[in-house]
Amino acid sequence: xxxxVPTLLALWSLPALAATEHSVDPATGLATWQTETRGIQVxxxxxxxxxxxxxxxxxxxxxxxAAHYTEQCVFMxxxxxxxxxxxxxxxxxxxxxxxxxxxxxIRSKAEWDQLWQRLDVxxxxxxxxxxxxxxxxxxxAPGDWNQGMTAYAVPRGARFDLDFTWQVGxxxxxxxxxxVQCADEHR
Amino acid sequence: xxxxxxxxxxxxAALFLAxxxxxxxxxxxxxxxxxxxxxxxxxxxxxxxxxxQHDLGKLRGKVVLxxxxxxxxxxxRREMPSMERLAQTLAKEPFTVLAVxxxxxTDTIEAFVSQLDVAPTFPILLDTDSRTMTAWKVxxxxxxxxxxxxxxxxASAIGGREFDHPExxxxxxxxxxx
Numbered sequence: 001x002x003x004x005v006p007t008l009l010a011l012w013s014l015p016a017l018a019a020t021e022h023s024v025d026p027a028t029g030l031a032t033w034q035t036e037t038r039g040i041q042v043x044x045x046x047x048x049x050x051x052x053x054x055x056x057x058x059x060x061x062x063x064x065x066a067a068h069y070t071e072q073c074v075f076m077x078x079x080x081x082x083x084x085x086x087x088x089x090x091x092x093x094x095x096x097x098x099x100x101x102x103x104x105x106i107r108s109k110a111e112w113d114q115l116w117q118r119l120d121v122x123x124x125x126x127x128x129x130x131x132x133x134x135x136x137x138x139x140x141a142p143g144d145w146n147q148g149m150t151a152y153a154v155p156r157g158a159r160f161d162l163d164f165t166w167q168v169g170x171x172x173x174x175x176x177x178x179x180v181q182c183a184d185e186h187r
Numbered sequence: 188x189x190x191x192x193x194x195x196x197x198x199x200a201a202l203f204l205a206x207x208x209x210x211x212x213x214x215x216x217x218x219x220x221x222x223x224x225x226x227x228x229x230x231x232x233x234x235x236x237x238x239x240q241h242d243l244g245k246l247r248g249k250v251v252l253x254x255x256x257x258x259x260x261x262x263x264r265r266e267m268p269s270m271e272r273l274a275q276t277l278a279k280e281p282f283t284v285l286a287v288x289x290x291x292x293t294d295t296i297e298a299f300v301s302q303l304d305v306a307p308t309f310p311i312l313l314d315t316d317s318r319t320m321t322a323w324k325v326x327x328x329x330x331x332x333x334x335x336x337x338x339x340x341x342a343s344a345i346g347g348r349e350f351d352h353p354e355x356x357x358x359x360x361x362x363x364x365x
Contacts, residue, residue, distance in 0.1 A: 124315075128257070128259065128291075143218075143219040146328075147261060
């Protein structure tokens with residue numbers, strides 16, 4: 001008993017070792033990667049370049065403007081509180097890693113918006129873009145979740161690991177979604 | 188809706204096919220509300236699809252469920268029918284729903300509504316420039332807030348919900364009887 005509490009605390013502070021689950025939608029051929037650990041679920045589902053282009057052009061983006069985003073690797077991203085206490089995350093703290101490259105941050109909504117303003121993307125399209133991305137920060141009560149897009153500067157078909165972090169109270173926790181693969185050009 | 192509007196709605200409906208949704212593997216909807224210490228609700232004064240103005244301040248004495256959404260947001264689309272079933276279930280109680288769409292026009296919203304098996308009977312309000320959402324400090328779509336009879340925000344839900352789940356109905360009904 002004397003060692004139980006310190007042991008549990010030590011285990012709690014270790015990086016999450018939860019496995020990444022992988023599935024493929026038979027109808028679309030698009031793949032999903034998901035992991036669930038210590039109260040958080042993170043899930044990435046491929047979005048094909050054609051889907052992403054169609055989505056943003058339908059919301060008022062020109063083909064040229066949309067291409068700035070969709071030439072990156074776009075994923076439908078779900079972050080969910082599957083635990084019993086509130087959790088908080090900050091997307092700016094997340095990093096993705098491809099083999100042989102330094103870890104990179106996900107380009108923020110604010111950075112994208114600066115580009116849209118330079119390209120004269122209209123207001124309704126910019127508003128839709130902003131809300132279509134996964135929130136930059138969020139506090140989730142148990143059961144809360146969001147679904148939104150994230151984009152990664154990774155070549156088509158390449159794989160990467162996503163290191164995500166979140167907070168429970170004043171404890172910073174981390175996990176990894178492993179070997180996520182960028183969708184092919186014409187999937 | 189006149190014939191021209193129906194035609195426009197049908198054309199716009201095609202746009203929704205572009206939504207990047209993986210239908211066979213949808214994340215599940217939740218059914219809980221997070222209760223919070225009551226605090227005064229920000230102002231909410233917006234026009235609906237017919238141009239009629241709605242003012243939250245004039246709904247004192249009713250429990251109001253405010254849902255921030257957009258037609259291109261997959262969980263928003265999925266939860267909308269359950270919101271209508273909730274509104275029908277509590278139709279005889281001091282309760283109303285306001286669905287606040289962000290950044291879209293009437294034609295786009297009507298195209299979506301025309302696809303639903305049961306059209307919403309509650310008002311759909313237009314937050315064209317997303318200023319109301321910003322004032323309400325909404326971080327992502329969908330977000331739902333529950334306002335009590337005294338005009339105070341008392342609960343919230345981030346992400347898609349099954350609004351007619353018994354637990355949800357019970358929690359809201361309790362507020363209508365306070």
